[in-house]
Amino acid sequence: MSGAPAGNHDVIDRFMHTLRHDPDAPTPPGLDAQTADFVRQLVQAEKAPARLEPDQHARIWDKALRMAQTSADLSRLRPGPGRIVRRFTRSGDSPMLV
Secondary structure, three states: OOOOOHHHHHHHHHHHHHHHHOOOOOOOOOOOHHHHHHHHHHHHHHHOOOOOOHHHHHHHHHHHHHHHHHHHHHHHHOOOOOOEEEEEEOOEEEEEEO
Protein backbone atom coordinates (compact mmCIF):
# COMPACT_ATOMS: atom_id res chain seq x y z
CA MET A 1 0.00 0.00 0.00
CA SER A 2 2.90 2.40 0.63
CA GLY A 3 3.90 2.02 -3.00
CA ALA A 4 0.41 2.93 -4.20
CA PRO A 5 0.05 5.88 -6.55
CA ALA A 6 -0.87 9.15 -4.86
CA GLY A 7 -4.40 9.02 -6.27
CA ASN A 8 -5.03 5.73 -4.41
CA HIS A 9 -4.77 7.53 -1.08
CA ASP A 10 -7.90 9.51 -1.91
CA VAL A 11 -9.67 6.32 -3.04
CA ILE A 12 -8.70 4.62 0.22
CA ASP A 13 -9.89 7.57 2.32
CA ARG A 14 -13.23 7.69 0.52
CA PHE A 15 -13.59 3.89 0.82
CA MET A 16 -12.92 4.06 4.57
CA HIS A 17 -15.54 6.78 4.95
CA THR A 18 -18.05 4.73 2.93
CA LEU A 19 -17.37 1.56 4.95
CA ARG A 20 -18.04 3.41 8.21
CA HIS A 21 -21.58 4.04 6.97
CA ASP A 22 -22.05 0.89 4.87
CA PRO A 23 -19.88 -2.09 5.90
CA ASP A 24 -21.05 -4.01 2.81
CA ALA A 25 -20.00 -1.35 0.31
CA PRO A 26 -18.41 -2.74 -2.85
CA THR A 27 -14.71 -2.25 -3.53
CA PRO A 28 -14.26 0.93 -5.54
CA PRO A 29 -12.69 0.82 -8.99
CA GLY A 30 -8.94 1.24 -8.93
CA LEU A 31 -8.45 -0.47 -5.55
CA ASP A 32 -6.96 -3.97 -5.57
CA ALA A 33 -8.62 -6.76 -3.56
CA GLN A 34 -5.76 -7.09 -1.06
CA THR A 35 -5.81 -3.37 -0.18
CA ALA A 36 -9.62 -3.36 -0.03
CA ASP A 37 -9.54 -6.31 2.40
CA PHE A 38 -6.98 -4.50 4.56
CA VAL A 39 -9.12 -1.35 4.61
CA ARG A 40 -12.20 -3.39 5.59
CA GLN A 41 -10.28 -4.98 8.47
CA LEU A 42 -9.00 -1.57 9.58
CA VAL A 43 -12.49 -0.07 9.66
CA GLN A 44 -13.78 -3.10 11.59
CA ALA A 45 -10.95 -2.75 14.11
CA GLU A 46 -11.87 0.93 14.63
CA LYS A 47 -15.38 -0.15 15.65
CA ALA A 48 -14.22 -2.79 18.11
CA PRO A 49 -14.61 -1.66 21.71
CA ALA A 50 -11.48 -1.46 23.78
CA ARG A 51 -11.39 -4.30 26.27
CA LEU A 52 -9.79 -3.31 29.54
CA GLU A 53 -9.48 -5.34 32.68
CA PRO A 54 -11.25 -3.72 35.66
CA ASP A 55 -7.93 -2.84 37.34
CA GLN A 56 -6.68 -1.19 34.12
CA HIS A 57 -9.89 0.80 33.87
CA ALA A 58 -9.58 1.91 37.51
CA ARG A 59 -5.92 2.94 37.06
CA ILE A 60 -6.71 5.01 33.96
CA TRP A 61 -9.59 6.81 35.70
CA ASP A 62 -7.49 7.36 38.83
CA LYS A 63 -4.69 8.91 36.79
CA ALA A 64 -7.12 11.08 34.80
CA LEU A 65 -8.77 12.35 37.99
CA ARG A 66 -5.40 13.07 39.62
CA MET A 67 -4.25 14.96 36.52
CA ALA A 68 -7.49 16.97 36.45
CA GLN A 69 -7.15 17.81 40.16
CA THR A 70 -3.51 18.84 39.71
CA SER A 71 -4.48 21.03 36.77
CA ALA A 72 -7.28 22.64 38.80
CA ASP A 73 -4.91 23.20 41.73
CA LEU A 74 -2.32 24.82 39.49
CA SER A 75 -4.85 27.07 37.77
CA ARG A 76 -5.84 28.47 41.18
CA LEU A 77 -2.21 29.43 41.80
CA ARG A 78 -1.77 31.32 38.54
CA PRO A 79 -2.90 34.92 38.58
CA GLY A 80 -5.52 35.68 35.99
CA PRO A 81 -7.53 38.69 34.84
CA GLY A 82 -9.33 40.37 37.72
CA ARG A 83 -7.63 38.44 40.50
CA ILE A 84 -6.14 40.19 43.48
CA VAL A 85 -2.58 39.10 43.99
CA ARG A 86 -0.23 40.10 46.77
CA ARG A 87 2.96 41.52 45.38
CA PHE A 88 5.78 42.26 47.70
CA THR A 89 7.61 45.45 46.87
CA ARG A 90 10.19 47.52 48.66
CA SER A 91 7.57 50.08 49.56
CA GLY A 92 5.36 47.56 51.26
CA ASP A 93 2.86 44.80 50.95
CA SER A 94 0.02 46.21 48.88
CA PRO A 95 -2.56 44.09 47.00
CA MET A 96 -2.68 44.59 43.28
CA LEU A 97 -5.43 43.84 40.75
CA VAL A 98 -4.04 41.80 37.87
